[in-house]
Amino acid sequence: DTGVSQNPRHKITKRGQNVTFRCDPISEHNRLYWYRQTLGQGPEFLTYFQNEAQLEKSRLLSDRFSAERPKGSFSTLEIQRTEQGDSAMYLCASSSGPEAFFGQGTRLTVV
Amino acid sequence: AQTVTQSQPEMSVQEAETVTLSCTYDTSESDYYLFWYKQPPSRQMILVIRQEAYKQQNATENRFSVNFQKAAKSFSLKISDSQLGDAAMYFCAYREISKLGGSEKLVFGKGTKLTVNP
Numbered sequence: 491d492t493g494v495s496q497n498p499r500h501k502i503t504k505r506g507q508n509v510t511f512r513c514d515p516i517s518e519h520n521r522l523y524w525y526r527q528t529l530g531q532g533p534e535f536l537t538y539f540q541n542e543a544q545l546e547k548s549r550l551l552s553d554r555f556s557a558e559r560p561k562g563s564f565s566t567l568e569i570q571r572t573e574q575g576d577s578a579m580y581l582c583a584s585s586s587g588p589e590a591f592f593g594q595g596t597r598l599t600v601v
Numbered sequence: 602a603q604t605v606t607q608s609q610p611e612m613s614v615q616e617a618e619t620v621t622l623s624c625t626y627d628t629s630e631s632d633y634y635l636f637w638y639k640q641p642p643s644r645q646m647i648l649v650i651r652q653e654a655y656k657q658q659n660a661t662e663n664r665f666s667v668n669f670q671k672a673a674k675s676f677s678l679k680i681s682d683s684q685l686g687d688a689a690m691y692f693c694a695y696r697e698i699s700k701l702g703g704s705e706k707l708v709f710g711k712g713t714k715l716t717v718n719p
Binding site: 521523525530531532533534535538540545546581583588589590591592593594595 | 605634636638644645646647648651653692694696699702703704705706707708709710711712
């Protein structure tokens with residue numbers, strides 16, 4: 491197991507388009523998190539899954555954002571009708587204990 | 602909601618010297634976890650060290666150690682014998698657990714950019 495994997499690494503999209511990111515957590519990690527990080531800031535929590543159940547969504551997550559984790563394995567984060575303010579690094583992390591392990595992130599640029 | 606404050610946006614250190622990065626947090630809980638993460642430029646977030654609040658002994662990982670002052674809600678990171686590869690953004694994080702819904706998350710500070718000068 492090579493750790494948390496995120497795809498794509500980079501995504502450039504036009505405003506108004508939909509985008510979907512994928513996260514493959516470390517095997518057997520039942521907890522999965524999505525964070526958003528803008529330049530010069532720390533990561534901000536977006537949503538949390540325990541197995542396939544989405545237990546919390548941040549108020550940062552507008553109606554245009556949706557996340558899933560079917561069968562408690564990989565997770566997808568979809569942003570509909572992207573806006574320039576959505577440009578950021580989207581980080582996925584997984585854990586089975588107190589420590590969370592992060593993927594390399596997907597950098598989204600909305601033009 | 603818990604908050605984490607890193608008051609040093611940037612720090613620099615000479616190679617082989619020691620540097621301390623500051624972090625304070627706010628919580629009403631008695632048992633919790635604190636972490637320091639390292640994020641090199643354009644690379645992924647890496648866990649450096651963790652501290653369990655109920656343990657009085659400060660955590661140590663090789664050249665990295667913490668000074669955990671629970672009453673003061675302070676959690677500083679000391680890097681000894683600094684190396685060029687230590688240059689990165691360092692984030693302090695608090696593990697927040699929701700008692701109601703069973704959710705959990707990390708609350709991060711804004712980070713400290715560490716430069717290591719040769």
